[in-house]
Amino acid sequence: MSEFQEKNGVLHVEDISLEKIAETYQTPCYVYSKHAIIRNWQAFQHALPAPHRAFYAVKANSNLAILQVLAEQGAGFDVVSGGEIARVLRAGGKAQDIVFSGVAKSDAEIRYALDVGIGQFNVESAAELERISAIAAELKKTARISLRVNPDVDAKTHPYIATGLEDNKFGIPMAEAIGTYQRAAELPALEVVGADCHIGSQLTETQPFLDALERMLRLVDELAEHGIPLRHIDMGGGLGVTYQDEQPPAVADYIAALLARLQDYPHLSLYLEPGRAIVANAGVLLTRVEYLKSNGFKHFIMVDAGMNDLLRPSLYQAHHDIVNVRASDAPVITGDVVGPVCETGDFLGQQRSLAVAAGDLLAVKSAGAYGFAMSSNYNSRPRPPEVLIAGDQSYLIRARETMDDVWRGETLVPKG
């Protein structure tokens, strides 16, 4: 069942047509389905009965209303900055439900995380371990920690979003893991609770996760021999979604495969940190065709959303399906769907065939994850609004930026 369906020839999100949304909020505009987010979340929750647990990776889409919807579902949250901690708390999430990943946590972020009482730190280096220990000791607190180790597994995904290979910046090399755990166990302000890894994003096979789990379990066994028992193992996020014709495993199957391997470890609970799988297919970017143009050998469909609004196609050559919101009998054009930004790399899709005319509305699909979250004001473009649909209700969950928002904090200098 999809919350994005054509009714009477017009694409709807839940019970509202995208034409109505464009009329109300103008374009470009991000539109999300509340029910799709909840359904995606519940698939994880159902497959992971307590004491297993899922933590939504806030970076995928950190809009406060979306965090609120997930907090109401009892979600945990995986964060990578002090800012993301602040967002979770502002949205009604609980500090103890937060795990804090990230390769370069600052003093201030660690202090803030300890002050508010987050659940645990996923520690990414020996130096960070010392820093957390020192700050926790100074604050007379105990920091619960997991070490993020690098299992050196090929996630078979785009090189920019593979994170678990030896030459990536993430995590502690497996060879140094035991020594770092031993050091952690000696530090009185730290409590060692688990082990963590995250091998990459948009994975479409289960096997790399199982390969990583195998290496993590070898580590768990070795740590037990050294008298360092763990309570949970965190296999990160990374489950892929269908953008075009990818066939990622179903959530339930991927989790069942991991839990099956953990049967011999009844004392270990499984943590996961899904981001994309929760929100990607729950959102579209709505945009209007400004002009059609042809240079004699190539057609361009010029729209009012650009790479500053949705960076994934430019940055990763990522594919997002693009459809006309209203079934059209205009002539089919095969061309690039491009934005207004002054960059040759500013495209949302290349060589797409669309029955389209100037003024039509297009929906760029699967844009709920790493869409608005990676948007910018490049070319002094105010960022688009975000709208959440629930049944026949629409909520403006972030207003379109004004120029005051764009230049906030900038000041002029005295003349001359």
Ligand SMILES: Cc1ncc(COP(=O)(O)O)c(C=O)c1O
């Ligand atoms: C540590 C960590 N956890 C979770 C995620 C979420 O990944 P995804 O959106 O692929 O599920 C990421 C991003 O790749 C990450 O770096």
Ligand SMILES: N[C@@H](CCCC[NH3+])C(=O)O
């Ligand atoms: N931003 C990436 C995913 C990165 C995951 C962050 N660790 C994407 O859009 O696919």
